[in-house]
Structures are given as structure tokens and as C-alpha cells.
Amino acid sequence: MEKPPTGGFLFLLYYFAEWQQENLKNVWGKEVIKVGIVGGTGYTGIELLRLLAQHPQVELHAITSRADAGMPVSQMFPSLRGQVNIAFSLPEEARLDQCDIVFFATPNGIAMQHARGLLDAGVRIIDLAADFRIQNVQVWEKWYGMSHACPDLIPEAVYGLPEMNRENIRQARLVANPGCYPTAVQLGFLPLLEEGVIDCSSLIADAKSGVSGAGRKAEVNILFSEAADNFRAYGVPGHRHLPEIRQGLASMARQEVGLTFVPHLTPMIRGIHATLYARIHQDTDLQALYEKRYANEAFVDVLPAGSHPETRTVRGGNCCRIAVHRPQQGNTVVVLSIIDNLVKGAAGQAVQNMNIMFGLPESTALTGIPLLP
């Protein structure tokens, strides 16, 4: 066992290093980001807490919940005991205007009511709900069944899929964090559409989600006794993520796309598995195409040819794993794309966006190894 150095400058450096490891936050010379979370009692809220609590440059300023104001967050989520020592506060008392950034982990329709005020106070925003995901406000209002409270802000909002929009995210004041299905589906189709090797008129996305994707709401159809040992499709006539995905795919393809999107509920807690189908109209080395496109992406992992990704391999991690197949060398390409819906599909991607916005290494606080088994 080595001894610590004993003399002068080296001695100083050594103890500085020691001290620093014990005090990873607020490191001298490092920026501290003051963070607020609005609506922290859902699954994306606790997931944000889990990730941000271990972020070396984040100071958690406030987390709001009208219903549970005053309750320590670790009482609602005892997994945080000893690691997160903050209580829920009332929104009106949280002084969110003092934050550097505010995450909205709220139902749809909340962020749009507060965005203007916060932006005017110099606070940057990441909305994990859908308020700013759709650029066409008429489309948004039709699918979400409400009037938009601040349509003028929509053009400014940046769609927070770093693999598509990294440069825009860097400067953004207002980031619309993608939905969980849209993240898995768009990352899966991206190389094919950018390269123009498939027929865009009849894409199919058959997606399966764990039950946490439905949120932490008291509803009968997501009770254990209803959802366990059971499998079902839902929203086949039309799911709210359809226009979001279509908008993203069209942007990649630089043309309109035809998409059939069928989501399913599968009896697991976390995870999305998107199985994507398209017709190839131009011969190409699909494996090489994917590997090249994602070579520099920290959070997209292209598996070796012939692989079948399992959702548990990203459980708790921010990675999207992708395999691309061309069964029997036919003209149909099958892409398998998996994420953890609460991490890369929500809170993790939000932290990734925050890292980009504040000039930090993109992986900060996102390198935890997935929990398997």
C-alpha cells in the first residue's frame, strides 16, 4: 500500500484530491446549477431526483407538489432516504425564479402556463410533458384536447433529442423533452431515413411499454391485478405520440412519412421495446450504416449483427440499444430499439439535455450501469 507523499506541494495536492472526493459538489471553480422540479410525485419526478442527487454540479433548489407540500420526498420514496433531504414545497413558495433551470415533470398542460414567467426571469426550462413537442399548434390542440396557453413560445422550443438536435439544445431556453415511445422509435428509424434507403410511405412501429409509462396515477386498468400476466394493445385508432413521431421522422426524411404506430402494454415495470418495419428500396450495408451514424453517440449502442436487445440491459440506464435485421435477405428491414422509458425515455434524457445546455460533459450523472438481473 502506497503511503501519501509527505512534502510541500505534492502534499497539498494530495489532500486537495482527498478533500475533493468527499466534496464532489460545489467544487471550487465549478459551476453549480440550481435546479427546480415542478410536480415531483410521479415516476419521472423521482427518477429526476435519483439522477440529479448524484450529479456533481447540481444543487436541488426546490421540488413542488401541491398535494404533498411539506412532506420530505424520502417519505414518499424511501429509496431516497439518506440521499435526498428535501421536502416538497408549494409551487407558489418554491421561488422557482431563482433557479438556473426548471424541469416540469407534470401532466400535459401545466408547463405552458408557467413557461413565459420563468423564461422572463432568466430560467431555462425542460418540459418532460408534451406541451412544446409539436410545432404545429393546431395539430397539438387536436390531439391533446386543449387550447395552448402560449403558442408564441412553440417556435422557440427545441425538441430535445440530442442525437438530432444537439446544437440547438445547447443554446435553447426551452427544451421539449421527447416522449418515451418517440425516443425509441425515432432513434431506431433515424439512420434509415437520413440515408433515404427506405420507402417512407408505410412505416410500421410496433411498440411495447412497461407499465410505468402510464404514470403513477390511481387508475384501475394499471392495477397489478389487471396488468400482470396480461398483454394488450391500446390506442390503435390513434395515440398522442403518433403526431410527435411523425413530425420527427419527417424532419429526418425531409419529406412526409406514413406511419402506423401501435403501442402495447407489457407486464413489466420499466422498458420500451420498439419493433420497426420498413421496406428497403435501396441496397445498403445496414449494420455499417447504423454503426457509423451512432459512432460518436454516448447513449446509442448499436449491437452486433444478429442481436436481439433485451430491455433489462438498459434498466436504470440512459442507453438506447439497437439491432438491425433483414430477415431472409428480403426487402423488409426490422429494427429492434430499446430504452428505459423513465431514463432515456424521460428523466435521463432530460438530464442529458441539461448537461448539453450548461456545457457539461454530456454523460455527467448518467453513467450508472443498468441493473441486471
Added chain:
Amino acid sequence: MEKPPTGGFLFLLYYFAEWQQENLKNVWGKEVIKVGIVGGTGYTGIELLRLLAQHPQVELHAITSRADAGMPVSQMFPSLRGQVNIAFSLPEEARLDQCDIVFFATPNGIAMQHARGLLDAGVRIIDLAADFRIQNVQVWEKWYGMSHACPDLIPEAVYGLPEMNRENIRQARLVANPGCYPTAVQLGFLPLLEEGVIDCSSLIADAKSGVSGAGRKAEVNILFSEAADNFRAYGVPGHRHLPEIRQGLASMARQEVGLTFVPHLTPMIRGIHATLYARIHQDTDLQALYEKRYANEAFVDVLPAGSHPETRTVRGGNCCRIAVHRPQQGNTVVVLSIIDNLVKGAAGQAVQNMNIMFGLPESTALTGIPLLP
């Protein structure tokens, strides 16, 4: 409370009815079917036992297992205690030649070794494995990786999908019971292909199965700790059910079909959910088409328009429930087709076939209500 009748003939009839209810089997005047099961220690084996034990005209003659000969079946499967009082016997001591019918609930490649002998002894056969499912023996040998032991019997074998082949099944000596995925997929596509309203060149079947579909084998990848809280595709480059499904669909369409088939493993015990995609090239009332086609089928239930069938609604039952969608009135039809893989996908369909072969009401012993929740 009514009193029983007291006089003469009515009295006699009354007590006959009483007695009969206590002695449902071997009813005077009813045929008794002597049944043998080869390979009864897997999930299709126990499921056959569960169904046949409550069949009023079946006498269970023998159930074989080389490894467990001598053990009462209710010791291996205590759910049968008090209801099934037979022990596993060695195949060579089971006198299967004395049966009226023998079910093979064995791995692939076993039934073909015994079929000739049993048929010659006048025993009818239902093979729940794949030995006689593919008419083209070269195709079979390629996908199953072995030589066929009795290719001469293949032409005689009847593919046991009653909704397609009821009349042939009636007379068959040798029935190839369909695979689980093929049952769900074929029943889902059947009306579309018979009616010729879709483009047959690029059908897609995205199927999800509970883990019992992988059988009761000591394998790491289907351990609880591997398969729970996890979702994955498998066999994307090519699954053995592909040629079986393609053969069936081609027969319905009276032309070759192009099919992409992607099976997935979902963390539930029983159930298959097949999500089917095709392009419509002829406008038609899809709901009416399905309802009409299956109006007289006891075990295919077409759900009302807009429905999403749940696999648990057929848990333990022999029903296939189907919903047909045309999202956003586009040109893609989406069919949702569910079965219990161990019942309509295996043992239940085998009993249905037996009922047809022996002229019994097709639903005999198959009317149990699915277990929900």
C-alpha cells in the same frame, strides 16, 4: 323448493338424471374414447390432462414419461390431486396400441417415429409437435434440422386448424396440431386472405408470447430472473413457425405470400398476442367481414369495433379473440389476435380436433370460463 316427482315413470327418469350427473363418464349409450398421451411432463401434457380429466367421454388409458415412469402425475403437478389418479408409465409398457387416440406432447421428432405403428394398429394420432405440419418435406428438414422418419405419411396428415379444415379433420387418422403462433396469426389473417382484400406480398406478424410457450425445459434464458421484468424479440432472422404460417396463409390466399414474422418473449406465463399488419388494396367493411366469417365458429370471438383484446380474457380458455382496426382510415389494416398458447395454441385445440374426429360436440370439455383476474 320443488319436490322430486313421486310416481312411476317420472320417478324413474328423475333418478336416472340424478345418477347420470354423478356418473358423467361412461354414460350408457355414450362412446368412451380411450386416450393415450406420450410425453406428459411438459406444459402441453399437463394442459391435456386438465382438459381431458373433465371430458365426459374420455378414459385416460396411459400417459408416458421415460424419466418419471411410476410417479403419479399428481405428484409432479399437485393441481391434479384428487382429480387425476394415473401414474406415468414407460412408453414400451403403456400399450398405446389399445387406445382409440394418442396425443404426442413430445419434442419435435418423436411422433414421426411412432406414427406408422400406431396407425397400423388402428389408433388415431394428434401430434402437438411439428412433425407433420409442413407438407414440403425438404422445407421441414431444413427448418427442423433432421431427416423425416416417415415422409410417406405427410400427405395424409391433416393440419388441425378446425376453422380451415374441419371436414378433413373429421376423417383424419393423423392430425398435425398447429403451433401456437401459427394459430393466432392464421386466424387473424384468414378473412382478409380468403376475401382477397389485402396485398399478400408484405404481410407482417409481430407476435408476443408468454414464457410457457418455450416449454418446461431447464434453460437459463427462461429462468424467472432472466425473463421477468424484461422484453425481447428472438428468432428475427428466422423462426420455425415461419414456414408453417406461410404455408397456411398461402393456402387461404391461394397464392404465395410474403411474410415477416417477429416473435417476442413477454413476461407473463400464458398468452399470445399477435399484431398483424397488411396493406388494403380493396375497400371493404372489415368488421362485417370478420363477423361474418366467424359467425359460426365457437372458438373465434370477433370483438366490437374499436376493441383491444387482452390476453388474460382467454387465460385457460380455448377462445381466440380478434379485433380489426384501420387506423385513421388509412390503407393499413391492423389485426389484434389473442389466444392462450397452451389451450387454443396447443392442448385445447388438440381436444377440439379430437372432438371433431370422434363426432362429439366440438366444445365438449372446452367451455371452462377463462380465469380473470
Added chain:
Amino acid sequence: MEKPPTGGFLFLLYYFAEWQQENLKNVWGKEVIKVGIVGGTGYTGIELLRLLAQHPQVELHAITSRADAGMPVSQMFPSLRGQVNIAFSLPEEARLDQCDIVFFATPNGIAMQHARGLLDAGVRIIDLAADFRIQNVQVWEKWYGMSHACPDLIPEAVYGLPEMNRENIRQARLVANPGCYPTAVQLGFLPLLEEGVIDCSSLIADAKSGVSGAGRKAEVNILFSEAADNFRAYGVPGHRHLPEIRQGLASMARQEVGLTFVPHLTPMIRGIHATLYARIHQDTDLQALYEKRYANEAFVDVLPAGSHPETRTVRGGNCCRIAVHRPQQGNTVVVLSIIDNLVKGAAGQAVQNMNIMFGLPESTALTGIPLLP
């Protein structure tokens, strides 16, 4: 295949038998029991439907639900499609007074409001909730937090545990169907207490229940994402089933008993596993004791010495399976007692009680084989 007989009387009998099989209900000479169910939208409600729909002498007169009146029950529970063709009706329009028997599958506190009226109309009652389980009304009011609406009826109520009270049930107008935990715990302790071989002062019942035991209520803590892959105790300071169990055990022991009862929630849909501990103060052959006590009970199955019952072996069945152990031949007896909480722990036991009340064979409609796997 045998031919049917062709002459005279035999011919007649044969076709009568044929006809009878097709018309199992309303058999001439058989009593038909008109049944009403109050509160049919929970899990005990649908389980009653599942069992009663296959009962040869039951006519389902009405099933009520204020919230869902008018909806076919098979729309809420599609597993019943094609087998149960009745709709929910408003309680006030259901004419329950015309029934022979009414089951209350309601929350606590409902049956007691309607019992007097129905009894006066000559209707017999089985309450699956707790209103009439506790003979001491003060104890009941303390644990259930409400005033009892008809304390005068309590003395008449018969506690519906057939293995204890069969003779009283036969004549009862009002049966209090036992709770799920109390059924498993009482049947497990019964032989020991009747025989007086254990110290009654410090019994321990460590019980584990599937989530369906918590009912079909929109509550966050029984969501799939909360209850899956998780295990927890609850109600350790005091659970409502404690006084019910204590009353039953005291009755068996003919003295007060000291009981520690700890219920747990386990991530499965159905099933209760009670692990019971007591100190033996009199040497005896425990295995023989249990086998003898339950020799004539159709729904209690004493497993061979050394067994460990699995809850899945009673999934969907009315059986209670019990194993008794004396580890290392010490002075502690360990009893393992399992039931399906929705069947022997609720709806199945209620049907068993009805069969007893109406003089039918006790197993009628209760012989379905459990679903394994």
C-alpha cells in the same frame, strides 16, 4: 363407435340423456336457485359469475352496480363473453326480493343495510364482506370504524366456514362468508386447536397474499409499478382480519388465544400462503392428526409429510392445501396453508355455502381443476 339403442324405452332414456347434457340447467325435477349478486364489479363479483355461470342449478337473476348499470357484464369482463349474458342493473330495479339467495360482493357496511329487508322477503343471504363476521358488535365497530346497522341480526348470522360450521350453515338464512386470510389461517390451525396439542397463548400467523386480495380499487399502492417486483408487510400494528381469526381460533380451542398476525403483499395476482407457528406441548403424530381431521373434507387437501404447497396448485380452484412440519423434531410446529384468495377465500367458499344451504352436493360447480402453469 357404438350406435344408440333403437327401441322403445331405452331409446327414450338415451335421448333424454342427450337432451339433458345440452340443457344442464333448469333440469326437470331439479330445483332452480334464483341468484342475485349485489356489487358485481369487483374481483369477488366476477369470480362469483365465473363459478355460478357453470352451476347447473343456478339462474342468475340480477347483478347490480350503481355506477355501471346497463353495461353487459361481459363488456367489463370480456372473459365472460358468450357465457354470461346479463347486464348490470340498478340495485333499486333489480328485484332482489324475488331471489332465493343474494350474495353481497360489496365493500364492508353495505350488506347490513339491506339484510333485514331481504330476509323478511324470504331471501337468504351470503355476505362476502365483513358485516356479520364478528359476533361481538363492539369489537366489530372498533375495527371497522362504523356503527352496525342491524346488530340484532348478528347473533343469527352463521360464520360460513363449512369445515367448522357445516350443520349450522345448512339452516342459515344469513351466512357471513369468511375473509381470505381467516380461511387459510383457521383451516391451518384447526386440527391443532381442536386436539389441544399446542400452546394457545402465542400463535403466529405470517400470511402472504396476492394483490387481488386488495380488491379492484383505483389506489396507487396496488398499481403494477408499485406492487410488482416488490414485497412488503402491512397492517402489522393491527389488521381487520385479526379479531375475526382470533374469534374463530378461540372457538376451536374453547379458550382465548394469543395471536400475532402479520399480512404481507406479494407480487402475484391470486393466492394466499399462510405460514403458521405454534409451540407443541403434547406429543402427537401431526401428520395423522391432520389427515384424520380432514379425511372427509372435499376442499381441504393434506399433503404428504415433507411437502411444501405452492399457491399456483389452487389457482382458480376451491381447495385449501396444507402441509404440517416439525423442523428438526423441535417443539415448534410449522403449518403451511394455501388457498386461492378469490375462490376458497371468497367466491368459491360462498358457492360452497350456497350448495350446503340448498341441499346440493357441496362440490357442485367447484370441481374445476386449478390452472397450472
Added chain:
Amino acid sequence: MEKPPTGGFLFLLYYFAEWQQENLKNVWGKEVIKVGIVGGTGYTGIELLRLLAQHPQVELHAITSRADAGMPVSQMFPSLRGQVNIAFSLPEEARLDQCDIVFFATPNGIAMQHARGLLDAGVRIIDLAADFRIQNVQVWEKWYGMSHACPDLIPEAVYGLPEMNRENIRQARLVANPGCYPTAVQLGFLPLLEEGVIDCSSLIADAKSGVSGAGRKAEVNILFSEAADNFRAYGVPGHRHLPEIRQGLASMARQEVGLTFVPHLTPMIRGIHATLYARIHQDTDLQALYEKRYANEAFVDVLPAGSHPETRTVRGGNCCRIAVHRPQQGNTVVVLSIIDNLVKGAAGQAVQNMNIMFGLPESTALTGIPLLP
């Protein structure tokens, strides 16, 4: 955003801090621990990898597997892709004698064959199996059914429960890492036994484990379709963890203890919930007793009075959470003690022991927040 300092020494310190964050391992002045893992293909093996890969002072020297030598560990466990870049090696080629410490994540009976050689080479050992857990070699040989290969080493072995043996662990060459059940049960009983407030003659430990506790072995009884939606006890006549727990409890109580231990399998992947029962014979403030005893323990969390810990709150974390109850103020104490069987019950505790052995902060690499939901 703050600018980095620009002048002289501060500048140097700043960039040193920067550089250090990018190079957390092999920090100048920090000891690097060379680690070997024997038998890395099971669940404790991958869990060790997950934890050690993020340990700032560990260098993973080798991980052995005879069957899978040559395969990258991230191929078997894709959750490690991009984070662990080592392949399995043959034991005889792994040069384990060059390690500072070797973990045995092997079946029982392996570590004892290699311990002498490694110790002689100056390598310290942590055995996650049972070879060195029992001080009485006759007892060990009886329960484990084999002869011990190096009984002379047993006296030297330190039982690796830090909350009991921290000082001995510090100096130990050979640590016997506790079993999963023994960890949960011993930490639950510890304050009561040390303080002498309970009757030691009839302790009861009713323990429930997730299926990963049974290991990653190809066995039918832990298949998904066998273990899901099912609950059962096992090993009631006698489980190997019984003598280990009894030895530990006796050491705490400084007298022999009587213990009934009943383990159960519950359908979840990770987690142990031990429900402990004892008779109080001395009145005391139980809550204060527990809080005081564990006040300085980083990995034992005493919950507020009245709590019911949930296993998911420690999923992936090294914490043991405990609640203590005295139902109805009777004389029975009920302790609820939960751990993640793969972390505090195996790999996490092993890393904790390693940290102690090498003088590191005990929590190093063990502060990850549990994954909830």
C-alpha cells in the same frame, strides 16, 4: 457561468481537479487494488462487476469462467457494454496470485480448494459462498454434504458482517461473506440479542426471497413459468442457512439460541424480506434501541416507528432497512428487515468488506440510489 481562474497556482489546481474527474481511477497518491473474480457468470458475479466497475480504486485484473473463457463479459451481460471491457479467462491462466484480493463468486466447495495457495501468495480473499462461514467444521460438513478441504483455515476466517465484526474484518486475510438470508435475519435480531431483551429459546425467522437468490442455474423449479404468480415455502425441515444464522445469533446473545427458520420463494427478481418474531421478556423502548445501535452504520437504516419497509426501496442498493413493531403492545416483537439479496446480501457486502480491508471509506462505490420503481 463562472470562468475558470486564470492565474498561477489556482490555475494549476483547477486543471488538476478537471483532470482528476476524468481520470477517477489510478489517482496519483491513491492505492489501486488489483481484483480477481473467480466464477463470474452467476448473479453475484455480474453484481460484483457492476459495483467494482464504478469503484474509483479498483483495477479489475481477471474474471474467470471455465465454460466461457474468451467471451467478453459484456457479451454475456450486455448491460455492461461500454463499461466493462474484460473477457472471461481460464482459471489457470488468470494469474490470480498477482491480485491484491480475490472474490469467489462460485458454488460452495470451490474457494476452500484455492484459499491456501492464494493466501500464501499474499492475496486476500473474500468468499461469497459458504466454505468459511461455519466455525464448527463438523456442522459445516453435515449441512453441506462434503469434506472440508482446509479445515485449518477456518479459525482464521472472519465472518464478514461489518456491523458485528468490523475490526476483525479490517485485518482479515480471509473473509467469509455472509449468506443473503443470514444478513437480513442477523441485522434484524442484533439489537434485541445484544441487549438481552428477548427470550432466545424460540426465535422465528419467516423469510421471503426473490428468485435471483436461487442463482443462475438451469433448473426447472425456478423457470419463469414455474415461479411467476406463485408463492411457496421450501426447506422447512432444514435449510443450510440455519446453522449460519444460529451461530451468528448465538454470538450476539452470548448463549445458544433456538431458531425456527422458514424460507419462501416470492415472484420477484431481487429482495429479501425477513419477518422476525420473538417474545419480549424485558420492557424497553424498542425504537430507541434500534436507532441507537445503528446510528453510525451507513448501511442499516432504521425506519420511523410504524413503518413497513418495501424491498424495492433497496433494489440495487447496499442498504438494510429495518422496522420494529410491538403489535397491540403485547409481548411479541415483530421486526421487518429487508435487503437486496444480491447487494447487501452478497456482492455489495463483499465490496463493503473489501473497502474495510483496504482502509477505504466504507461506502466507496456503494452509494448508488436504489431503483424505484
